[in-house]
Amino acid sequence: MANDAARLLLGGTGSGCGKTTVTSAVLRALARRGEKLHAFKCGPDYIDPMFHTAAIGVPSRNLDLFFVEGKTARAMLADCIPAGGVGVVEGAMGFYDGVSGDTDEASAAHLARETETPAVLVARPRGQSLSLAAELSGFRTFGENTLAGVVLNDVSRAMYPYYKKIAEKAGLRVFGHLPPVAEAAIPDRHLGLVTAGEIEDLQRKLDLLADAAESCIDLDGLVALAHRAPPLMDKLETPPPVTAGTVRIAVARDEAFCFYYEDNFDLLRAMGATLVFFSPLRDRALPAGADGLYLGGGYPELHADALQKNKSMRESVRRAVAGGLPTVAECGGFLYLHQTLCGRAMAGALCGAADMTARLQPFGYVTLYAARDNLLCPAGGQIRAHEFHYAASGLAGYGFTARKPNGRAWPSAVSSPTLYAGFPHLYFRSNPLFAENFIRRCAGMEAKR
Numbered sequence: 001m002a003n004d005a006a007r008l009l010l011g012g013t014g015s016g017c018g019k020t021t022v023t024s025a026v027l028r029a030l031a032r033r034g035e036k037l038h039a040f041k042c043g044p045d046y047i048d049p050m051f052h053t054a055a056i057g058v059p060s061r062n063l064d065l066f067f068v069e070g071k072t073a074r075a076m077l078a079d080c081i082p083a084g085g086v087g088v089v090e091g092a093m094g095f096y097d098g099v100s101g102d103t104d105e106a107s108a109a110h111l112a113r114e115t116e117t118p119a120v121l122v123a124r125p126r127g128q129s130l131s132l133a134a135e136l137s138g139f140r141t142f143g144e145n146t147l148a149g150v151v152l153n154d155v156s157r158a159m160y161p162y163y164k165k166i167a168e169k170a171g172l173r174v175f176g177h178l179p180p181v182a183e184a185a186i187p188d189r190h191l192g193l194v195t196a197g198e199i200e201d202l203q204r205k206l207d208l209l210a211d212a213a214e215s216c217i218d219l220d221g222l223v224a225l226a227h228r229a230p231p232l233m234d235k236l237e238t239p240p241p242v243t244a245g246t247v248r249i250a251v252a253r254d255e256a257f258c259f260y261y262e263d264n265f266d267l268l269r270a271m272g273a274t275l276v277f278f279s280p281l282r283d284r285a286l287p288a289g290a291d292g293l294y295l296g297g298g299y300p301e302l303h304a305d306a307l308q309k310n311k312s313m314r315e316s317v318r319r320a321v322a323g324g325l326p327t328v329a330e331c332g333g334f335l336y337l338h339q340t341l342c343g344r345a346m347a348g349a350l351c352g353a354a355d356m357t358a359r360l361q362p363f364g365y366v367t368l369y370a371a372r373d374n375l376l377c378p379a380g381g382q383i384r385a386h387e388f389h390y391a392a393s394g395l396a397g398y399g400f401t402a403r404k405p406n407g408r409a410w411p412s413a414v415s416s417p418t419l420y421a422g423f424p425h426l427y428f429r430s431n432p433l434f435a436e437n438f439i440r441r442c443a444g445m446e447a448k449r
Helices: 017-030 048-054 070-078 108-115 131-143 160-168 201-216 219-226 261-271 300-309 311-320 332-338 433-446
Strands: 007-010 037-042 062-063 087-088 117-125 148-151 173-178 248-252 257-259 273-278 292-296 327-330 352-355 364-370 382-385 392-393 398-404 409-412 414-418 418-421
Touching: 007 017, 007 108, 007 219, 017 037, 017 087, 017 117, 017 148, 017 173, 017 201, 037 048, 037 070, 048 087, 048 201, 062 070, 062 261, 070 108, 070 327, 087 108, 087 201, 087 219, 087 257, 108 117, 108 292, 117 131, 131 148, 131 160, 148 219, 160 173, 173 201, 173 219, 248 433, 257 332, 261 273, 261 433, 292 311, 292 332, 292 433, 300 311, 311 332, 327 332, 332 392, 398 433
Parallel strands: 007 087, 007 117, 037 062, 037 087, 117 148, 148 173, 248 273, 248 292, 292 327, 327 418
Antiparallel strands: 352 392, 364 382, 364 398, 398 409, 414 418
């Protein structure tokens, strides 16, 4: 059965144009009006969905055409957007920026086409006048797209009529503007914006942004545009439970470990796992009765002192991993398993030291190919993943080969029958067998218990 699934994509002219700010403002304003909403992020980003979630109180999900096919992305939209509600998708980078410099594969433009989602550009006309029209005209005509309008960001109320007239020369409808809201500014750092959980007065800032959106953005027009999207016919395939038992997976989740795909949680739960969240910063030990361990990414380097001080948790993790507890540790979680991070003692489940560098290490989309049998797959198994980190380790591992879309490859990840630990963040829906194998191994621990 078709799902009407009203939906809208807010793309951008480039990184730094204010997509997340505008998206958060629109989401909060619509939520205050009583609209039923679901938010999504195009691409592999973790931080922007945290702001979406804070704005509407519903976990945001990633839609990424490097990880899944178009039919799956359509099915995810249909599955998540509430009946009679609206889905709002935030784009990634620039509208046409995809997995490489010469293709728009997995870009916001690609996602909008594949899902037939009307798109609106977010543009910040700094130091521009008539060139803004030329820029917007280029976006409108460059390639096949679903562009239907533009929102002007960081434009004062006094200057808006001037820029609106210029933008309209590009043949795009102007859905208003978001003026500067200094009190709602969100700082950034080496991996992007600071996380939503770190901003003490975030709810007040979101309301300030929503106030500005209410008075300056054509929210009714955006909702009407979203309702012009055609129905979605695809249905999300939900894997059957792996086991009839109750498998408990301990998931690290706090300020230091907060980079997860919500869809990974969905898939693990659908396969029969119960997720038990804990804090390596504050809890004294792993949750009792855990059958598996999931250490996601985040900012452990910013909390290295606190992680070091929590000796009982470090020892609990070390003993569990050494004792064969099935463990998935991605990026920040991988760093935590080292003996030291930035000179501070960590869990010590892996031999070696990790440190931060001044530049990005090999990053971007990768496909992992298993070199040997391991916790998640047999030799030759493959899954799509993403890397983005400044950390370096002498313990990169040889359990998998990571290969970028351009062909560049390098050894990656430490693996064993009970462990996956490496820099790449895995997206389980790109190969659900990885999640299934993880849960099966956890079920073995449950049986022993």
